[in-house]
Amino acid sequence: MSLQPALIRVHPEDSVAVALRPIAGGEVIALGDQHYTAHTPIPQGHKLALIAHAPGDTVRKYGQPIGKATAAIVPGDHVHTHNLATALAGELTYAPDAHGDVAAARPNTAQWRGYLREDGRAATRNEIWVLPTVGCVGLTAEQVAREASARHTDLIAAGRIDGIHAFSHPHGCSQLGDDLAGTRAVLAGLAVNPNAAGVLVLGLGCESNQIAELMALVPESARGKVATLSSQSAGDELAEAAALIDAMVEQAASAQRVDLPLSALVVGLKCGGSDGFSGLTANPLLGRFAETLAGAGGTPVLTEIPEIFGAEQALLSRSSNAQVFDAAAALVNRFKRYYLDQGLPVSENPSPGNLAGGITTLEEKSLGAVQKAGHAALCSVIDYGETAPLGGLALLEAPGNDAISSTALAAAGATMVLFTTGRGTPLGFPVPTVKVASNHQLAANKPHWIDFDAAMALDEGQDVADEAFLARLVAIASGERTAAERHGQRAIAIWRRGVTL
Structure with a gap:
């Protein structure tokens, strides 16, 4: 039996790879036909440089820029906050892209x-x-x-x-x-x-x-x-x-x-306490389900607008028409202006837990986070407190905060929230909240928090993981209790934006 590789390069154009397990300083690691020596310990989920970068060079992951090198980086270096910084600034002018990568419809006969x-x-x-x-x-x-x-x-x-x-x-x-x-x-x-x-x-x-x-x-x-x-x-x-x-x-x-078809489901897509595995396992798993759900006529709902910054162009390019594109672009810029008006940078993210888990910049976090929607076409944009129209991917106005955005998803009509996490959290929300672990360790350590281990995709393949995940969701939609429900973890939070009298 072959040993699990130590590194994964997400996209052929990436200049970094992700450590699938802790790598010791001085350890020689193979990636394809190349070998790299880790100059320092690389924690699980963190990044190792594959090529040399000069200060100011673009660092790539998911095939996209995740920031600029702030120091010289050589192959085998640990790439993180000490040598990588965001390149995000303020509002942008977005141009429609006729080449958006939209998933083909995949009708599904699953029933719940x-x-x-x-x-x-x-x-x-x-x-x-x-x-x-x-x-x-x-x-x-x-x-x-x-x-x-x-x-x-x-x-x-x-x-x-x-x-x-x-x-x-x-x-x-x-x-x-x-x-x-x-x-x-x-x-x-x-x-x-x-x-x-x-x-x-x-x-x-x-x-x-x-x-x-x-x-x-x-x-x-x-x-x-x-x-x-x-x-x-x-x-x-x-x-x-x-x-x-x-x-x-x-x-x-x-x-x-x-008995109801998959098309009858309205499902919220959420991530919280993300780590370096979230964009490799859990979020892509949700993305493939979102494509299946939208292809069957169901309604996935994506939110957490600040966690789109840096990855919004790919999402905007999948807009179903010009009106949806304009509304989505305006929403992203409106949220950036919300930050700037408070005197805060739009890149005021990731969280301490994200950083500890290997996510360095908001671009990196966002590129992982938007994978929850897969390549489904964006069909509608809705304001905070509005109900999502049925059929197709909806983009909902709400911040990244777990409780606020999950409450907003329930208020938008979601009857389940799929919540990916790499660090773990026990909290659930008004509707069944399905906690999806990005890594085996979290799933093993917190079975009373976690409903599904998405890291099985690394061991058994995406098709096996997708089939098991769909079966789990059908069971939960049909009445099986989530971990949060079993433990009485239910709460709401409301987005407070104004003065207090």
């Missing part, structure tokens, strides 16, 4: 068992959600959900409903303008998510985020499943909330799972 809602959208879960309009009633919402769960333990255990959950947050008051509008929009989007068979919007009464204004954003087709309660106007708000939720539970318990 879900709930078909009255508005035609499909759900992976059958739950009751309590959404507070304001932080003042966040703990009350949690109490309401906790007591309702205790009353309906038998129905939950029998699978008649999948759970009763509250999603508290500290916002909804002392906000103004677009900042308040964003809070209102994302809560309205969550209320519409198909996984919520019934929703109680619980207000205080005097908050900025008034119930009436929030409900005005809920489409008429979804208002029948949403009840509202103002705590200040109620007599005993706990008793009134309990009665409203009990009625929702009774109705939701009659729902049945049915």
Whole structure:
């Protein structure tokens, strides 16, 4: 049996390779018919130079620039923050590219068992959600959900409903303008998510985020499943909330799972705690699934706009029409301006965990991150809090922050979030959050966090990994609990952008 190679060159034009295991200083490593001597230890996931670079030379990975050398680099050197820096600056003028590499449609006959809602959208879960309009009633919402769960333990255990959950947050008051509008929009989007068979919007009464204004954003087709309660106007708000939720539970318990095509899925694509393997294993795995999903008529949703900087041209070149191209280019530049207006560079990334895992520059991080969408055509661009149109890849306005962007994906209609990670994180979000490890070590060390080990693609090949991943996703969509669900890891976070009164 052959030993696993120590290095991988992602693209023939790359000037660096990635260490598949820790490499000792002085170790001689073969890559094809070439041999390299590591001058210093190279941690797993980090980069080793394949060619000489003078200061200012472009360093390439994924066949694309990932920054400029800041010192002389010779073959065998460790390439990282000590000798490589970003080349990103500010806003750019983007030109349409008629040669975008769009994946051919790949129809798939896979089926899953879900709930078909009255508005035609499909759900992976059958739950009751309590959404507070304001932080003042966040703990009350949690109490309401906790007591309702205790009353309906038998129905939950029998699978008649999948759970009763509250999603508290500290916002909804002392906000103004677009900042308040964003809070209102994302809560309205969550209320519409198909996984919520019934929703109680619980207000205080005097908050900025008034119930009436929030409900005005809920489409008429979804208002029948949403009840509202103002705590200040109620007599005993706990008793009134309990009665409203009990009625929702009774109705939701009659729902049945049915066979549904892959096209009925709306799936969020997310990465967090990335490492040097994320762009080799986990993100490409999601990308191939995204191509399959879009090719079958389903809806993958990509977000984390700051983690597109440096890799946006390839995504923009796959726009389905000029209007989508213009909207996507404007969104990227608008997000860059958001940074610049705060006096911050657009390259204020990667995180300390990314750096420790081998990612050096934002270009490198972005080129790995955008692989989550594969080569699917970009069909729509949506603002924060908006619902994604069905069919084809959508680009959603949201930052890279895990909780904020994952919440935004749920508000956009995603009924699952596929979350790749190289460092690991336990946190889950309102919809089933599938944690995909980029490396074997994380999957082995944190089985209570991780749902799938994408590094199997290195051992068993992409086809085997793709087939196993699709089977796992079908099972989860059909009701199998994710690690985060089993451990009660559910939360939301709202993007706060304005002043606080």
